[in-house]
Amino acid sequence: MQQHCRDPVVIVGGGFGGLAAARALHRMQGDIVLIDRVNHHLFQPLLYQVATAALSPADIAWPLRTLFRSQRNVRIMLDEVRGIDRAGRRIDLRNGDPVPYGCLILAPGARHSYFGHDKWEEDAPGLKTLPDALEIRDRMLMAFEKAQRLNGTPDARDELTFVIVGGGPTGVELAGALAEIGRKAMTPDFPVLQDAACRILLIEGGSRILESFPPALSRRAQASLESLGVTVLLNRRVQEVNSKGVLAGSEFIRSAHVIWAAGNVASPILTSLGVPLDSSGRVMVGPDLSLRGDPWVFVIGDAAHCLSSEDKPLPGLAAVAMQEGRYVAEIIARGIPAERRIPFVYRDRGILATIGRAKAVAQFGTVSLSGMVAWLAWCFVHIFFLIGFRNRVRVMFEWIWYYVTFKPGARLIYWKERRTKEP
Amino acid sequence: MQQHCRDPVVIVGGGFGGLAAARALHRMQGDIVLIDRVNHHLFQPLLYQVATAALSPADIAWPLRTLFRSQRNVRIMLDEVRGIDRAGRRIDLRNGDPVPYGCLILAPGARHSYFGHDKWEEDAPGLKTLPDALEIRDRMLMAFEKAQRLNGTPDARDELTFVIVGGGPTGVELAGALAEIGRKAMTPDFPVLQDAACRILLIEGGSRILESFPPALSRRAQASLESLGVTVLLNRRVQEVNSKGVLAGSEFIRSAHVIWAAGNVASPILTSLGVPLDSSGRVMVGPDLSLRGDPWVFVIGDAAHCLSSEDKPLPGLAAVAMQEGRYVAEIIARGIPAERRIPFVYRDRGILATIGRAKAVAQFGTVSLSGMVAWLAWCFVHIFFLIGFRNRVRVMFEWIWYYVTFKPGARLIYWKERRTKEP
Numbered sequence: 079m080q081q082h083c084r085d086p087v088v089i090v091g092g093g094f095g096g097l098a099a100a101r102a103l104h105r106m107q108g109d110i111v112l113i114d115r116v117n118h119h120l121f122q123p124l125l126y127q128v129a130t131a132a133l134s135p136a137d138i139a140w141p142l143r144t145l146f147r148s149q150r151n152v153r154i155m156l157d158e159v160r161g162i163d164r165a166g167r168r169i170d171l172r173n174g175d176p177v178p179y180g181c182l183i184l185a186p187g188a189r190h191s192y193f194g195h196d197k198w199e200e201d202a203p204g205l206k207t208l209p210d211a212l213e214i215r216d217r218m219l220m221a222f223e224k225a226q227r228l229n230g231t232p233d234a235r236d237e238l239t240f241v242i243v244g245g246g247p248t249g250v251e252l253a254g255a256l257a258e259i260g261r262k263a264m265t266p267d268f269p270v271l272q273d274a275a276c277r278i279l280l281i282e283g284g285s286r287i288l289e290s291f292p293p294a295l296s297r298r299a300q301a302s303l304e305s306l307g308v309t310v311l312l313n314r315r316v317q318e319v320n321s322k323g324v325l326a327g328s329e330f331i332r333s334a335h336v337i338w339a340a341g342n343v344a345s346p347i348l349t350s351l352g353v354p355l356d357s358s359g360r361v362m363v364g365p366d367l368s369l370r371g372d373p374w375v376f377v378i379g380d381a382a383h384c385l386s387s388e389d390k391p392l393p394g395l396a397a398v399a400m401q402e403g404r405y406v407a408e409i410i411a412r413g414i415p416a417e418r419r420i421p422f423v424y425r426d427r428g429i430l431a432t433i434g435r436a437k438a439v440a441q442f443g444t445v446s447l448s449g450m451v452a453w454l455a456w457c458f459v460h461i462f463f464l465i466g467f468r469n470r471v472r473v474m475f476e477w478i479w480y481y482v483t484f485k486p487g488a489r490l491i492y493w494k495e496r497r498t499k500e501p
Numbered sequence: 502m503q504q505h506c507r508d509p510v511v512i513v514g515g516g517f518g519g520l521a522a523a524r525a526l527h528r529m530q531g532d533i534v535l536i537d538r539v540n541h542h543l544f545q546p547l548l549y550q551v552a553t554a555a556l557s558p559a560d561i562a563w564p565l566r567t568l569f570r571s572q573r574n575v576r577i578m579l580d581e582v583r584g585i586d587r588a589g590r591r592i593d594l595r596n597g598d599p600v601p602y603g604c605l606i607l608a609p610g611a612r613h614s615y616f617g618h619d620k621w622e623e624d625a626p627g628l629k630t631l632p633d634a635l636e637i638r639d640r641m642l643m644a645f646e647k648a649q650r651l652n653g654t655p656d657a658r659d660e661l662t663f664v665i666v667g668g669g670p671t672g673v674e675l676a677g678a679l680a681e682i683g684r685k686a687m688t689p690d691f692p693v694l695q696d697a698a699c700r701i702l703l704i705e706g707g708s709r710i711l712e713s714f715p716p717a718l719s720r721r722a723q724a725s726l727e728s729l730g731v732t733v734l735l736n737r738r739v740q741e742v743n744s745k746g747v748l749a750g751s752e753f754i755r756s757a758h759v760i761w762a763a764g765n766v767a768s769p770i771l772t773s774l775g776v777p778l779d780s781s782g783r784v785m786v787g788p789d790l791s792l793r794g795d796p797w798v799f800v801i802g803d804a805a806h807c808l809s810s811e812d813k814p815l816p817g818l819a820a821v822a823m824q825e826g827r828y829v830a831e832i833i834a835r836g837i838p839a840e841r842r843i844p845f846v847y848r849d850r851g852i853l854a855t856i857g858r859a860k861a862v863a864q865f866g867t868v869s870l871s872g873m874v875a876w877l878a879w880c881f882v883h884i885f886f887l888i889g890f891r892n893r894v895r896v897m898f899e900w901i902w903y904y905v906t907f908k909p910g911a912r913l914i915y916w917k918e919r920r921t922k923e924p
Contacts, residue, residue: 117914141913144912267564479891491579
């Protein structure tokens with residue numbers, strides 16, 4: 079390696095970006111340290127299926143150490159980053175000693191943002207981690223148990239009213255999955271409840287859902303959601319969330335289960351960099367994804383504010399993060415100095431969102447797909463990008479099983495059980 | 502149904518016994534109410550594989566409501582039994598209204614017993630529920646992470662010393678599984694640790710492990726464990742357990758991870774019956790498994806003290822519970838009065854315990870098996886008794902996968918994560 083970039087290369091975050099970068103550096107001499115708060119890489123695009131009991135955590139997560147078992151130049155560190163000391167060129171950790179870095183790739187991702195109303199989180203959990211998903215799964219399954227017990231009372235109605243805030247891909251996929259499990263899989267197990275007893279509302283502040291898709295596909299996605307019994311409310315800003323429900327626009331919707339899929343804010347550790355952040359806490363990076371004046375510190379993925387060719391910030395997609403990871407890895411591997419770097423360009427291979435069984439929308443370049451075709455494309459792409467033969471087989475098996483039997487496999491309530499044991 | 506037994510038939514507990522009873526009553530007129538604290542039936546014989554990251558919770562658990570979706574006379578109630586009011590012939594619940602019963606089948610099972618040292622539980626968790634298993638899995642996986650960080654220090658050694666108290670099937674299977682995952686699956690992912698760094702000790706108070714098996718098989722099981730690197734300590738009574746380790750006999754063994762598999766005590770709800778209990782809190786039932794003087798209240802499974810033909814209490818096995826459940830169900834279905842009942846007889850179809858890959862012991866009548874043959878028998882029996890095609894396929898797949906790759910699928914740490922979020 080040439081002098082500008084000394085090792086070790088430290089990568090913060092084992093998500094799509096960090097993973098892609100670490101793998102692309104497999105031939106590099108010298109140490110790579112991959113730091114993550116959890117011991118596994120999570121396939122976030124399918125997390126909503128864990129939250130809706132279709133998949134198990136182990137189906138969409140993979141231990142980081144196993145992923146890099148054969149890549150000897152990577153050292154995994156399970157720890158929480160406290161902050162980045164750029165003067166001392168080291169990472170401060172919660173448990174271990176500070177880790178010095180020669181060059182640094184920051185891929186810490188984002189959490190959901192409540193736009194300054196953090197107290198809403200208690201009543202409107204978001205969906206970013208496995209614990210988030212198991213929390214939502216537990217609440218969803220318990221809702222039917224409570225509704226069965228309270229059957230006929232207004233409380234029963236609130237228990238089975240699910241409100242999802244945010245009409246982006248996560249919100250849409252979650253709404254569709256909840257409608258399917260709620261009306262097709264759960265109600266047969268609760269004879270006293272009618273299918274219609276389970277209400278799902280999707281609240282979007284803008285004028286259409288999936289605004290990253292062409293308007294025609296947004297309309298089709300909305301029609302598909304409605305055919306599953308989801309009520310889609312557009313142009314509704316959320317004013318208030320509490321244990322009774324949510325105030326959307328001027329209407330208060332009573333619901334015991336509000337789920338937040340409205341906005342993201344990048345990891346707080348970025349504030350310790352002392353560089354300009356955008357309104358979502360993302361780092362304003364240069365065209366080479368590095369910090370201005372610090373050419374060997376890179377930020378990628380959901381944590382980076384990187385402008386597209388149309389001068390809009392790139393969306394928070396796995397594809398973006400992976401391409402950024404590989405781009406940065408090449409700069410580091412070849413030790414390209416700042417002045418000789420070609421700006422990062424995102425190659426858009428298309429976007430997909432699934433609504434339910436045989437229902438999806440997809441956009442590949444100028445080609446728009448919807449319905450069964452888009453759904454099959456979605457299944458294929460997600461199976462393909464899953465890591466490891468084992469997970470592919472398991473997920474494919476679960477999907478076929480669910481598709482045929484409508485008995486999702488993971489309807490287990492045990493998360494809260496742990497809680498009640500807390501001192 | 503004849504007058505002695507009025508409906509509803511209330512079954513407390515959805516384990517092997519309660520499930521078998523409810524299913525055997527599928528043709529009965531009138532209501533059956535199945536009450537359980539959790540929403541799923543758990544295949545406990547494989548729980549240790551969840552604790553050792555080989556299987557996922559959803560592989561060995563099945564929602565009770567789905568199991569009885571097609572059996573219309575069964576009503577599932579997710580609630581906790583507070584007590585049994587025999588005078589009022591009703592069950593008091595934690596959340597719902599009291600449930601009246603015409604006849605009652607109590608199958609509440611057992612928890613692990615600390616022989617009066619309940620404070621040991623914090624430092625020596627047992628293994629009965631999914632939360633127990635995920636707690637142990639988390640501790641086990643975190644142990645290697647900590648040991649990696651503390652490498653070389655005495656603390657690192659304690660972190661990788663696992664002590665299992667109790668040489669019964671659970672203890673033996675857990676010790677074998679820990680040895681395999683610890684030495685074969687984990688250490689390759691932790692380059693700084695040697696295989697030998699992971700020590701597993703199995704402590705038994707008696708003179709041999711698996712004392713329900715013939716002595717020859719106990720010896721073979723011990724030899725198999727030792728070949729996996731497990732240290733078996735016999736004739737060691739546990740005097741004390743604390744966060745530093747365990748005092749076994751006169752020796753204090755330093756260990757950060759003590760797991761309790763030593764004893765059982767039947768569910769505390771049985772005390773509300775006001776009938777004689779044995780030293781393990783089990784109800785002394787009559788030869789027809791009913792309470793003396795209350796012929797339509799039955800106790801089955803781990804909660805019942807029922808004498809075998811050799812005048813010893815029947816062991817706490819799934820097979821016993823299932824046979825008892827079917828026996829009681831027939832009495833109820835046919836409304837057989839107390840005086841005309843044929844005493845329950847347990848048909849012993851054999852016992853099995855697995856130690857590790859291709860290592861097991863089995864006793865069928867007079868036939869003793871060990872090694873590969875016994876292991877295949879064990880696999881077959883457990884796959885066969887698993888409920889549902891889906892789980893059979895998943896578990897078989899996981900086992901083949903693990904057998905071939907030594908990469909157990911469920912090495913995910915997320916349980917404690919939830920805890921740290923507690924207020």
